[in-house]
């Protein structure tokens with residue numbers, strides 16, 4: 001499988017269910033269009049990342065799968081919180097999330113690659129998980145920013161890291177927050193490849209520590 005993402009979290013989630021990966025990050029403009037809803041944004045960006053990566057493979061790629069994804073954190077006002085520009089930006093985002101429920105949407109686009117394929121076979125979907133933060137005192141925000149963890153993370157936190165200390169409640173798939181809804185993805189790949197046994201196969205091959 002080709003993973004069109006630089007995210008080590010996505011690589012780990014796929015490797016843990018037994019996929020052998022080659023990583024080929026796609027560089028695209030991730031700017032949000034005027035009036036674009038967060039769910040539409042991640043859906044579009046995942047598809048654009050997949051398309052950009054696919055076009056670099058040339059005319060006749062080997063058989064296989066290509067997966068791209070994009071994650072955003074957003075609030076009820078449809079404000080999108082991207083990766084923080086600096087520590088002050090991270091602090092501002094964490095204050096905005098303190099004591100409230102926000103949404104994390106991950107868009108995924110999977111392509112079936114084949115040298116013969118005229119028509120591109122693809123599956124794209126978006127999963128959204130709601131995350132509630134404990135109220136965060138300024139000292140907690142400062143200590144968290146000082147860990148350095150917020151800087152390459154949408155919304156300025158990582159639920160899989162020290163950021164788990166900020167989280168009171170999760171409603172939806174935890175893996176969607178980390179950056180890849182793996183359970184849904186394996187099911188979509190089963191449909192895309194016609195391999196109904198893919199979930200069982202992933203359970204057999206995976207390393208489930």
Ligand SMILES: Cc1cn([C@H]2C[C@H](O)[C@@H](COP(=O)(O)OP(=O)(O)OP(=O)(O)O)O2)c(=O)[nH]c1=O
Nearest residue numbers: 005006007070071153154157158159177178179
């Ligand atoms: C909210 C949250 C985000 N994140 C991460 C997942 C994503 O890697 C990142 C969101 O940025 P993305 O732009 O989705 O992904 P990326 O830049 O890491 O990789 P690429 O563009 O090459 O696909 O934030 C966490 O790791 N944990 C969390 O709890």
